[in-house]
Amino acid sequence: SLKETLDKLQASRAELSCVGVRISHLSSQNEFLKTVGQRSGIPAGTCEFDVPVYHHWLHLPAEERKHYLNEWIKPLLPYSNAIDLILNLLRGTAELNDVEAVKGSYQKDLQGKTFTLLQVFVDPKLNMIPKISANRYLLSVRFSGANFGNGPIAEIPEVMPFRLGLCNM
Known part of the structure; x- marks a missing residue:
């Protein structure tokens, strides 16, 4: 409350x-x-x-x-x-959206809006790591496969669902 x-x-x-x-x-x-x-x-x-x-x-x-x-x-x-x-207050303001990265890439036009915090939720089973860059106009999330040793790098799916949260007070 x-x-x-x-x-x-x-x-x-x-x-x-x-x-x-x-x-x-x-x-x-x-x-x-x-x-x-x-x-x-x-x-x-x-x-x-x-x-x-x-x-x-x-x-x-x-x-x-x-x-x-x-x-x-x-x-x-x-x-x-x-x-x-x-x-916790900031995370509570998140606008959560289900979005998709095509060939490991996602872009969102921010239209000049500023956000204080960004949240990216990826299913851990996909073994993908998000790399984020942003400015006041464009948000870009690129995914790459995780590799923790000698095993093969996870292949990037053609379309990969993830959840995006934009937070601002």
């Missing part, structure tokens, strides 16, 4: 105002996370001899690592909750 949604928005706003720290500052407050973050951008930068504390952490019991992860994530939960709420 509208009241529940407004209450959730208000609660999320209150949670965010109480966080007291920006996301960018969270890793700078923890020397371990700061070190791993800096070194992970370097090829082979997290090798055992470069960051021994990271490898020590990796060999801790799973429960202990999980405890640390939960502690590190805790300050991010208000952000996560707010993002989930916004995405």
Whole structure:
């Protein structure tokens, strides 16, 4: 209901105002996370001899690592909750349509309308991967067959049904 949604928005706003720290500052407050973050951008930068504390952490019991992860994530939960709420609201505005890609290609004239989020639902049995490009005038979805190893790439059907959702508030 509208009241529940407004209450959730208000609660999320209150949670965010109480966080007291920006996301960018969270890793700078923890020397371990700061070190791993800096070194992970370097090829082979997290090798055992470069960051021994990271490898020590990796060999801790799973429960202990999980405890640390939960502690590190805790300050991010208000952000996560707010993002989930916004995405759920946005997804709820979807104009869902059953459409077909011919020879793996689908185009839609957007007539200058803008959309915030696009949803593509493909039957997983088809083993197809959508590649999406769009601007304010044209939406293009091209499908290619998935390949996860040595097997053959799935053949693109002549006509392939899928569901398209365009979301905007």
